[in-house]
Amino acid sequence: MKKGLYVVLMFVLLCATGAHPAPTQSKGVDFLARFGYIDYNPRLGNIMSQHDLSAAVMNFQRFAGLEQTGQLDHTTLEKMDSPRCGNRDVVGSDAAARKKRYALQGSKWQKKHLTYKIASHTTDISRRDTENAINKAFKVWEAESGLTFRQVRSSKADIEIKFAEKAHGDGDPFDGPSKTLAHAFFPQFGGDAHFDEAEKWAVSADKGVSLFIVAAHEFGHSLGLSHSDVNQALMAPFYNPNYDGLHDDDIRAIRILYGSPSDKHRPQSSTTPPRTTRKPRPGITRQTTTTKTPPVGACNGRFDAITMVRNGTTFAFKGDKFWKLNDQGMEPGYPKSTKKIWGLSGKVDASLSFGAYTDLFQGDVIHRYINGIPMHGYPKRISEVYKGIPSNLDTAFVWSGNGKVYFVKGDKYWRYNPSLRKSDNGYPRPLSVWKGLPERLDAALKWKDRTYFFKNGYYWRFDDERVEVAQSLKTPYPRRSDAWWLGCTDNTLKSSPEETGIGDKNEDVNDGDGNGASSRFNTVPRAMLSTLLMFIVSMLLC
Incomplete structure (x- = not known):
């Protein structure tokens, strides 16, 4: 066969290794498409060179900390079948080529005091244990950033949390136990976090899937962090039951977005003149910005x-x-x-x-x-x-x-x-x-x-x-x-x-x-x- 010969992706089989419990080769290609490593859709007749597919496999292997063989071998397919977050690994055009480090999705909350609400609870552990795990997960990020979090029960919250199975109203159905454990939405899309109720949630990792560990990871997405290819980081895509605290990679990422914990206690400059208040006009919510001149094109109202x-x-x-x-x-x-x-x-x-x-x-x-x-x-x-x-x-x-x-x-x-x-x-x-x-x-x-x-x-x-x-x-x-x-x-x-x-x-x-x-x-x-x-x-x- 000529070098670079193009073949339809679904029929590319690389280094099959015999029977094993890992996914099939075609499911491996589906995995790469689902989590952003390749742009593939058989309905559109997509084709890709074998070289490009091999590069996508190597990118996943790098992300997962595996030997970069470029082949859908047993170890790679087995890793693909491991419990993980349902969010994509590759977000944005330059994510695949970046150096080993955290990734920022591109959006952030425009405030540092956020509220959350647990809209539904798991039946695996008590409501009190659920709320304690969720609160502890938010505290992980609060301790290393300028953010604070507060639970609300009746009013509208910035971040809504719920447990659900299979199709649950957001168009991204869960797939059953021990696969995708949860997913969350980035700040500009609401920040909500959903957990698969088909999992066996537990207070500690030795008795099931640790709700605290998974929630801490998902809330990273809710705050604007994408998956990291640093395998020891909390924001690595695969579930790690041995989590023992935020990695430096996680801390650098959250502080770029929201500053350090000292920002929460930084006193206002004594030279700052006292603020005066004026009664606002009815119906107006005052919002002030110091930006007088927008970037080029910011004020183009000719929308497509x-x-x-x-x-x-x-x-x-x-x-x-x-x-x-x-x-x-x-x-x-x-x-x-x-x-x-x-x-x-x-x-x-x-x-x-x-x-x-x-x-x-x-x-x-x-x-x-x-x-x-x-x-x-x-x-x-x-x-x-x-x-x-x-x-x-x-x-x-x-x-x-x-x-x-x-x-x-x-x-x-x-x-x-x-x-x-x-x-x-x-x-x-x-x-x-x-x-x-x-x-x-x-x-x-x-x-x-x-x-x-x-x-x-x-x-x-x-x-x-x-x-x-x-x-x-x-x-x-x-x-x-x-x-x-x-x-x-x-x-x-x-x-x-x-x-x-x-x-x-x-x-x-x-x-x-x-x-x-x-x-x-x-x-x-x-x-x-x-x-x-x-x-x-x-x-x-x-």
Whole structure:
């Protein structure tokens, strides 16, 4: 055979070693795909050279502390079948090539005092033992960083913890005893941690799976740490019943994100003038930043895609960057690289959050995520997941008027039926049915039970009852996306909601707009309002 001959991955068998209890060769390839070592999907007809597959095996062997043979041998396959965390090992474009050390996922909490809630308990140990183990696991990180943690029982918490079996509502089902023990979501996707109730949880490792050890590892993910390829580190991916404290690798990682324990007790400088308080305007949550000039491109409101995920976080995409948005504008430190955080190169055509899933569309393929973690088996063809829906979409959204899913391309739109898993009969229809919208769209999303449409740096809110673009006497539509969604004016970030005129996005109650505040910030030229009259037709959408 010629060197570098390409073969379909699923049929590559390297150094089979006879019968043994470890996974089969094909399961070894599946393992590499699931945990981020290779980008492989047989549905897309992926092929890879034998050299590249061997390199992926060596990367896993390095990560697992094995001899780097590049072969799916007995030892390697056996290690793959060991109990471990369900999160990916390779997160981001440069993770596979980095030196031996900790890895940071790319997101962090914007505060250092976090709350957690145990939403459900295991039946293996008492509630008191469960809570003690969870509290002890958080204390591991609190002792070596600037963070503090507090348990709450009734109010909403930053990190929610639950025990569940198999499919449990997040699209990433557990696989039974002694395999993936638990998984957790990174800060920008909510930080929740789920534990497989099929495991035999115990207070000590000699009586079962140590809840304390696994929880301490998972909470590392909840705080923004990825898996480490330092085998002695707590953040190494495989379960280590002999854990005896955080490794220096773990400590360096958490301190890069949240500082050292001394930061919690550092006194305020005596030269700092006393702070004075002013009574805030009703409906406004004051948020001050010292950043007056944003990084290049930070205030580009010409979104390619925008979506709000299940935990209420909103993400907007433009080119190879994305923003995380809050009620006052963009979160500090954004935009960030889409490739580094989401693992995607190039432009995102459209995005859709529906149920537990977040879908990102590129060309003729769809990438699916569960709270920011890529779902195994993706990407897939759009036509395979959403039958009857075209490629190269302009936007996708859930309409707040009826809760159904819509796709838009050019001057046409499709309504999708999740129950039948195909486009409804009678579609596509002309986009002009949506009264008052421009001829083509860039992005759309459902945000706090209202639907918003974006085009060329401006946005429109849709009135579901009148089935047309909403009317506003204070600040007519369309409005500037950079000002009302990113918190920018004249390409400059303002230091408070009062300066931007944004404030709380629910402030303008008389207008009925869920995303705007001040009547004194009108950025739209009067001539642009004529676009609202160009597409009026009389047709219902339901």
